[in-house]
Amino acid sequence: MKLAITTENKLGITDDVLSLLRNHQADLIKVEVEDGKIYLHTRELDKPTQGTIASLLMKIPGIKWVNQIDVLPGVETQSMLHSLMQVMPDPVLGVNTKGQISFANDKARVLFSAHTEQQKMPQQMKQIFVSEGWQEKVNAAATSHIPVNIKTIAGTMLLEVQGIKDQEGKMNGAMLLFRDYDKIRASSYVMQGEEIDGLQRLVYQSDAFAQVLQKAKTVANVDAPLNIVGETGTGKTMLAHACHSLSDRNNELFTVVDCQAMKSDEMESLLFGSATGPGIWELNQSGTLFFSHLEFMAPHIQDKVLQHYQQAKPAVRIMVSTAQKLSSHQQAGKLKAGLVLLLDVLRLDVPPLRDRPEDIEPLMQHFLHQFNEQLGQDLSFSLDAAAKMKRYYWPGNAGQLRHAIYKAMMLAKDGMIQASDLDLEGAMSLEADLEGMTLNEAVSEFEKHFLQHWYQKYPSTRKLARQLGVSHTTIAQKINKYQLNQNN
Template sequence: MRIKITTDNRLGLSKEILALLAENDIDVKKVEVEIGLMFVETEPVEKHLAATIASRLMKIPNVKWVENISLMPTRERNLFLTSLLNAITDPVVGVNNKGHIIYYNDMAGENFKISENKLTELKDIFQQDDWASIVDTAASGNMPVNIKTVSGSMLVEVQAITQKSQKTVGAVLVFHKPESITTRSHLIEGAEISGFDKLISYDEKMLDVINRASHMGNIDTPLIIYGESGAGKKTIAQAIHHSGKRKNMLFSTIDCSISNPQQLEVELFGLANPVSGKAGLLEISDGGTVFIRSIADMPENCQRKLSDFINNKFFYRVNGKIKKEPNIKIIASNTEPLQKFVENNRFNKELFYSLDITRLLVPPLRERKEDIEPIASHFLSQFSNQSGKEINGMSFEALNKIKTYFWPGNITQLKDTLFKASMLADTETITSENIEIDGHAHIESSLENKTLSQAVSEFERHFLEHWYQKYPSTRKLANQLGVSHTTIAQKLNKYKIN
């Protein structure tokens, strides 16, 4: 017999209910209590006795209603949870704070040989000694990691379960087999990934870059991509990754210009520590691609270590003694050629030679005039779909405005400008007034009367004004534009930009 008793709260009420059942020699198996509710499961009883018990329970003060139920609440929730977990086609495991598996779905049972008769400890799922630090990295960094299991190499996502006191009481782990992953890179990047078929260009130079890049997906040698900020270096790198044999594995990014120099080595190579050890990006991305942005800003010690890894195929974590041998494709990028940094003793020569085996140069948007209109149409269609706001195109004046602008921030700036324009537009057509570009009218109307030196200076001033709004620190601006801090300080002083 299973019954649900609705009550008003009263001290001693539960004791009276249980006493009534005991008087009738009914063995109580389970009791669950919630506010205003009491659920009781007993041994099987005959119908007439069950009816009598229900009638007598209703006579107890503060008992409002008694009804039969098919399942106890905990059992019902467990069935719903089991059904939900089994609807997930990836293995899912729940563990307590001691590492004992307390929940798992059918896929986890099948992949890791877990059964109700033999509940496995979490450590039995993995086949590498440092599994605990890798799982901790996934949990603390809120990102998937690559890890070796008894069922082969998998990506695992970890969500810690905490109490209100922030004490961790367990975790949920979701495993993904590489063959079930189409584009897992969004787990780290948080962005839609595009292959070569999604790249938009009619420009001969850009088409040549795309053609060369399309042959690099299955080549394991490192490569360097040059180009101005916002020109599309990362998009090309993603397309290379997704066109090759690593497409089902992680595409991870680290930006040397914004990462803490003291922490960059740990972020990339990991830390060996029995208490707070963690896997670095190279380990996490085993089998995939690591894209290193603004590599000229990488600290000297990291440059040496990365060069050694590329040449020797292994590295050690910071303070570590165990060899790490992840299978990684390295793609680096920079706004300026590394050759000049090597000549000024600001970049490791061996690393330069390793990266410079294969190089790509992405042309700036101002050199791809015929690409501006189709790229703009793509962005406007994208914004329209995302916002639900109907955008049918641009006026002739608006189109002419974006075609004649220099676009110092390249495709990134074009995208930001059009997004703002689509939000400002009162009609389905983007007008020239909706296109807010710093200094556009001044540049366009006055260049004909300038000498080359004056025109270059005017462009340089507007260029710096634009980027200084986004990076109001001379050091950050220097990193972004790929020049020295001293050069930026002198230019800002020259044009009185502050």
């Protein structure tokens, strides 16, 4: 029998209730008492006895109401907490102040029992850790609330520690949460599509970029692979975000993998998982998977991507970004024919910033406003600084522009960014540097600075020639003419 008894705040009323139960030989299993409530759990009684006890309880002065319940609140809470610990995807331990393990969820029991000689769950916290100074690391995690790397009998893991206090604020134990690094890393690469706000974050004014966005709206809902082609810093990743948010997958996951920034073995475990956890291909089965700098993906991973994509049902949508067309990278031996055939369906070509100079000023103001808010400043551009940025050809595109403004803000004084604060190597002041020159002299001066910038980015004359769309011989002659190779 389980009862909930509503009472007045009257001294001794609990004793009266317990006395009545004893008189009717109702064996008490559990009692919970809170302000204005008494909860009882007794061994099963026949219905007549239950009815008699309920009637007599109502006659005790101070009792307002008696009704049967399915479970006591405290028991329900304990059961819920236990269930929550069991469904946690990571191992969880509860330890008391003596370092004894008083609770272990199933994940922890399976993991740590498998690494003991007797295949039994350790009873002491010290039996979990194998690294020297483990106690100091545990204490550091508890006080800083930041995960620490720590060696356990099951391998190196990330440990989070949360202290547990009683009602009086006295520490009476701690919860230890063990996280697998590979699993965290894989999870960190996914984000919800609903957090992406379409094309609203894209800043532009030029017709050239407007045409790109118009095409992006069209291809966003076409459920086929998409290749975004453009130089570094042109906003390809942000454009991929926008296309995902405009598609029917907008409430699914969006995952970014930078093929240039990762080693092949690291990327393989990230994508396809390992013995310790799933990869992002398993985590994101019906959203969008975006590979930036695809041309840097290792050949054997290209094979696995092709295989997984063909087997996936429902298939994740693949988007990629490259510096040049997929066919160009295939001809250069960087991409396999099968992968190119799969991905070369839809393409967005993003023009460099030098081909859309109308976008320089709105981007300048956007980045300045963004940094002013972040840094709590109120800086503005001087006329000379603004003119210098508008005249520059930005080989690193919007990414370089953003970085240049941030660096200039660190040097600015008196609330104004001056032209001298801008670190734009090779930038020219046309009024000063070209004044008095003939047309041929001015063209040569600009050509020298232009090649100087691109040669720093592409120190190989063949790569530079391919990037600028001229012959290798032409580039070699001009580099010698301006003696650019003497600076490298």
